Amino acid sequence: MRSLCLVILMMLAIHMPSSAAQTDEQTVVTLTIGQQTYQLTERPRLSQVYQLAQLPAATYWPATRLVSQAKQQEIRTEQTAVVNDLIAMSAYYRDFGEYDVAESLRQLAAQVRQWPLVGAENVGITLVEERSDMQPGYSYERPSLFSSAADTSRSIQHNPLLPAGSYQLLYPPSSTTDIPWRVVGMTQTGQVQIQPYNASLSVRQVLQAQHVFSRYQQLAHVVLVDLTGQLSEVPVAYYNQTGLVAPYGALLFVEVPSEWLVDRYQGLNERLRALVRYWNPIS
Numbered sequence: 001m002r003s004l005c006l007v008i009l010m011m012l013a014i015h016m017p018s019s020a021a022q023t024d025e026q027t028v029v030t031l032t033i034g035q036q037t038y039q040l041t042e043r044p045r046l047s048q049v050y051q052l053a054q055l056p057a058a059t060y061w062p063a064t065r066l067v068s069q070a071k072q073q074e075i076r077t078e079q080t081a082v083v084n085d086l087i088a089m090s091a092y093y094r095d096f097g098e099y100d101v102a103e104s105l106r107q108l109a110a111q112v113r114q115w116p117l118v119g120a121e122n123v124g125i126t127l128v129e130e131r132s133d134m135q136p137g138y139s140y141e142r143p144s145l146f147s148s149a150a151d152t153s154r155s156i157q158h159n160p161l162l163p164a165g166s167y168q169l170l171y172p173p174s175s176t177t178d179i180p181w182r183v184v185g186m187t188q189t190g191q192v193q194i195q196p197y198n199a200s201l202s203v204r205q206v207l208q209a210q211h212v213f214s215r216y217q218q219l220a221h222v223v224l225v226d227l228t229g230q231l232s233e234v235p236v237a238y239y240n241q242t243g244l245v246a247p248y249g250a251l252l253f254v255e256v257p258s259e260w261l262v263d264r265y266q267g268l269n270e271r272l273r274a275l276v277r278y279w280n281p282i283s
Contacts, residue, residue, distance in 0.1 A: 030166040045159045046123050047152050053169055061171060062146045062227040063249065063281040069166035071119030075278050082271050083113045089265050101260055107189035108256070116283030117275060118170060120145045125158060126228045145229035172282045184251045184279070185210045197248040203234045204241045206252065216254060225251040229277045249281050 029040040033053045046066070055061060086109035094102035124147025152159055183206055185193040193210045201209070203224065213219060220237045227249040234252075235241055246252065253276050255269045 028164045029162055032166075032168040043161050043164060045161050046147070047159050049162075049167070049169055050152070053171065055171065061148070064146050064169065064171040065118055065120040065280065066123050067118045067168045067170060068121050069119070071121055073119070075117050075119045075275070078271070079112065079115065079117055079275060082268070082275060083109050085265055085268060085271075086112065089260075089262065089268070092262060093260075104189050105256070105260070107191070111186075111189065111191065112272070112275070115275065116280045117278040118280045120170075120229065120278055120280075121167075122229070123147055123160065124228070126230070142228075142230065146227065170280065170282065182249070183246050185212065186251070186253045186276075187212060187215065197246075199245060199248075201246055202241070202243045203246045203252060204236045204238075204243075206246045207236055212254065219254065223253040223255060223273055223276070225253065225277050225279065227281055231273055231277055251276065251279050 025041040027039040027041060028043055031038045031040060031044070031049060031052070033049075038052060049066060055064070086105050090102045090105035090109065092102075093099075093105065122143035122145060124144035125141045126144040127141055147158065182194050182197050183201075185195070185206065187193070195206065195209060203222065207213060207219075207222065218237075220240070221233050221235050224232050224234045224244075224246070226232075226247050234244055253272070255272065258269075261268055
């Protein structure tokens with residue numbers, strides 16, 4: 001299991017909206033945790049968010065998300081735009097009598113409209129031990145949508161200072177902040193399938209259990225989104241599959257076939273990839 005990072009440090013002046021002792025101080029950050037909203041007069045470090053949430057430091061909780069109002073608006077705007085383009089592409093194929101393609105795209109548009117996307121910010125750092133373009137034994141770090149309390153005091157880069165704005169901390173509704181022990185699969189029509197996580201199953205085997213190949217016999221790869229928010233393209237055809245195990249909490253997305261993408265919509269799969277990484281893992 002990879003080491004995943006988070007943060008804990010400095011305490012700031014906190015003012016509750018209903019009982020602020022000094023009303024003349026300007027709010028810099030608004031932070032909502034559960035049913036409680038805090039008005040902060042100074043920019044907090046990420047550590048304070050977790051301290052206020054009282055998340056147990058020793059618990060592994062990668063399903064947390066720190067959602068900013070600005071990022072949420074950005075995601076919602078793009079989600080609506082992608083839905084509209086899928087509907088337009090569906091109409092295009094319907095006009096040419098390609099009714100099966102048109103219906104698949106219509107169904108995908110309906111599903112994308114309902115995707116539980118959240119405007120999560122990169123707040124943590126993930127340590128990756130090796131990479132295909134590096135010599136064995138090397139490691140590098142990359143941004144993550146979550147971090148872990150155990151690593152919060154290691155360095156200042158693991159404890160970022162939040163920009164001014166409004167935020168909401170999302171985490172599993174469990175006192176132990178359990179990990180979602182499951183794998184989520186999505187077909188070309190956007191249909192969501194959820195199955196319990198099994199460490200012995202490869203990505204291809206998960207897709208077989210979800211009967212994906214019975215519908216898409218020529219499927220060569222899927223997009224895997226892990227809990228850090230990172231994307232990877234995983235080969236899954238019988239002739240090129242790597243046996244990669246599907247990680248817990250992962251989301252597997254079957255993209256729109258490239259032959260369906262007319263000139264105007266060539267970048268649609270890249271836009272779907274960019275959206276699906278913001279899937280809320282506790283939804």
